Amino acid sequence: MKLTSEEKDMLAGKYGEGVALAMEIQQAIVEAFEPERMVEISRVHVALSNQEADLWFVEKLLKKGNKCRISPTVNPPYNLEYFKNYIEFTQEEVDIIERTRKAYREIGATLTYNCTPYLENNIPRFKEVVAFSESSATPYINSIYGARTNRESAQSALCAAMTGRVPEYGLLLEENRRGQVLVEVEAKIKSDFDYQLLGYTFPRMNDYHDTIPVFVGLPDKISSEALMNLGAQLNTAGAVSLYHIVGYTPEAPNIKAAFQNHQPRNKMVIKDEDIQETYSSISDKKGEIDFALFGCPHLTIKQIEQIVNVLGSRKFSVPFWVCVSNLTKSLARKMGYLDTIKSAGGHLVTETCIDQPCWKFLSGKKGVTDSPKCAYYTKRRNMSFYIADLSRATEAAIKGELR
Amino acid sequence: MRRYRCHKIAKGKAKGEIVISKDPLCFYLVDPKDGQVIEKNHDLEGKSIANKIIVFPGGKGSSVVQADGLYQLQQENNAPIGMIIKYPDTVLVATSIIMNIPLVDKVDEDFYSIIEDDDVIEINADESIISID
Numbered sequence: 001m002k003l004t005s006e007e008k009d010m011l012a013g014k015y016g017e018g019v020a021l022a023m024e025i026q027q028a029i030v031e032a033f034e035p036e037r038m039v040e041i042s043r044v045h046v047a048l049s050n051q052e053a054d055l056w057f058v059e060k061l062l063k064k065g066n067k068c069r070i071s072p073t074v075n076p077p078y079n080l081e082y083f084k085n086y087i088e089f090t091q092e093e094v095d096i097i098e099r100t101r102k103a104y105r106e107i108g109a110t111l112t113y114n115c116t117p118y119l120e121n122n123i124p125r126f127k128e129v130v131a132f133s134e135s136s137a138t139p140y141i142n143s144i145y146g147a148r149t150n151r152e153s154a155q156s157a158l159c160a161a162m163t164g165r166v167p168e169y170g171l172l173l174e175e176n177r178r179g180q181v182l183v184e185v186e187a188k189i190k191s192d193f194d195y196q197l198l199g200y201t202f203p204r205m206n207d208y209h210d211t212i213p214v215f216v217g218l219p220d221k222i223s224s225e226a227l228m229n230l231g232a233q234l235n236t237a238g239a240v241s242l243y244h245i246v247g248y249t250p251e252a253p254n255i256k257a258a259f260q261n262h263q264p265r266n267k268m269v270i271k272d273e274d275i276q277e278t279y280s281s282i283s284d285k286k287g288e289i290d291f292a293l294f295g296c297p298h299l300t301i302k303q304i305e306q307i308v309n310v311l312g313s314r315k316f317s318v319p320f321w322v323c324v325s326n327l328t329k330s331l332a333r334k335m336g337y338l339d340t341i342k343s344a345g346g347h348l349v350t351e352t353c354i355d356q357p358c359w360k361f362l363s364g365k366k367g368v369t370d371s372p373k374c375a376y377y378t379k380r381r382n383m384s385f386y387i388a389d390l391s392r393a394t395e396a397a398i399k400g401e402l403r
Numbered sequence: 404m405r406r407y408r409c410h411k412i413a414k415g416k417a418k419g420e421i422v423i424s425k426d427p428l429c430f431y432l433v434d435p436k437d438g439q440v441i442e443k444n445h446d447l448e449g450k451s452i453a454n455k456i457i458v459f460p461g462g463k464g465s466s467v468v469q470a471d472g473l474y475q476l477q478q479e480n481n482a483p484i485g486m487i488i489k490y491p492d493t494v495l496v497a498t499s500i501i502m503n504i505p506l507v508d509k510v511d512e513d514f515y516s517i518i519e520d521d522d523v524i525e526i527n528a529d530e531s532i533i534s535i536d
Contacts, residue, residue, distance in 0.1 A: 025500055028413065028414075029496055029497055030501040031411060032412040032496045033491070047465065049467035049468075049471055051474070053467075054467060056474065133466035133467070134466055135466060151492055151494055153466045153470060153493060153494040153497040153498055154470065155499035156464050156494075156496075170493070190443065208427055208461065208490065209460070209461075238463065239461070239463050239492055239494075247443075281444075330416065377431065377465075379432065380432070382433060
């Protein structure tokens with residue numbers, strides 16, 4: 001692969017050892033994908049995870065010196081100061097989060113601590129080349145905005161932030177963005193929750209390596225929340241970082257364009273019973289719950305409104321937690337939603353992910369959530385879930401059981 | 404001894420028993436304490452990948468969980484020692500490079516037709532060769 005003289009200098013350490021290490025790792029990635037060159041990027045999102053590997057790697061780069069050339073927005077760890085009021089943390093847990101936050105601050109990240117930067121403050125334009133990790137973010141910016149990112153890992157995205165460029169391969173190239181599987185959706189897809197199940201259904205029915213679905217048969221109007229859900233689940237249950245919706249997403253004005261004049265490699269029909277089968281494979285339909293947890297990805301202000309509308313003046317009978325961005329919490333406060341949820345006994349918590357040590361008080365318990373992704377990852381923390389539409393899940397938190 | 408060509412992704416050498424998975428793998432859903440896969444309905448559910456060479460289609464899961472999962476397995480000395488895949492994705496590739504686990508792809512179909520669980524093989528990613536005793 002050809003490197004520019006600036007890139008050669010980066011590798012040789014002329015821009016500092018941190019940049020050199022990042023470039024060295026990027027050159028190893030090159031071995032796998034054999035690109036022709038590196039391309040400059042203009043935005044980065046790093047899926048900070050506040051786990052040992054994340055901390056180890058960011059500190060390793062930091063110790064070598066240098067700051068990020070492109071300041072990345074970052075995913076949430078957990079809100080230590082908020083949770084301290086409710087649970088005790090071990091010294092080790094406190095050390096890890098304090099070191100993580102310090103390392104990302106010192107390396108020059110933009111400390112958004114939010115997993116939906118694509119709805120708030122890191123929004124790429126059509127065809128903009130960027131490096132985004134985070135499983136709901138990558139498909140959203142690729143598919144809905146038509147920006148170009150590969151399915152970066154937290155670490156490869158951080159390397160890109162250091163060098164300000166990425167190897168040019170995969171989804172950065174026009175020809176690799178064409179659809180592979182034509183998905184005719186015959187199932188009735190109405191609510192935002194239906195898109196969660198659709199997102200989980202496609203990878204279940206599909207060959208692993210055909211990863212760009214082209215959907216037809218979806219409604220004309222689709223909410224941002226539905227698209228956030230669809231991408232998050234497609235990229236969790238499978239490794240789908242780009243999808244097209246014919247007549248809706250920018251690279252798919254029609255079927256021909258979506259497939260770039262090629263024939264689909266594969267076709268499938270998704271029916272109501274397929275959606276039902278997905279649902280029964282990931283959740284029981286009803287039962288008693290110990291808690292409710294939402295915000296994987298972070299809920300939007302519209303979703304908070306939906307909760308408040310279901311809630312009315314009633315109270316929750318189980319612990320009720322929602323992870324949101326700072327912006328959403330601030331809006332909820334101004335709009336009165338925060339008061340309503342707080343007086344019902346619920347929490348809106350910022351800068352927090354559902355997969356963090358702050359949830360240890362829920363270990364061994366069974367909750368309700370609207371997100372299959374939330375239920376999937378928290379198995380590691382010995383939490384289990386019923387999965388239901390946000391309104392039904394809110395009702396369950398009031399009644400103490402899902403009906 | 405049989406030898407097969409492969410394509411180096413992450414450098415290094417490893418010799419050991421193989422474990423074969425039909426399903427893509429997410430290292431976060433592996434118990435670091437014993438290397439057992441805990442994902443429900445996974446081809447490897449209940450089997451251990453500790454100190455094995457894994458033969459599988461590729462990775463899956465979010466952008467952080469592969470590194471987080473593999474790092475914890477390494478801390479407990481239960482990480483895989485090598486990986487053979489068909490479909491490279493950036494997350495798994497970057498993770499194996501950073502964690503120093505040899506990773507190769509593009510192996511002949513012949514290789515897949517003769518291997519069985521627990522066979523002992525050697526990956527030499529640096530020379531792009533896999534050998535079976």
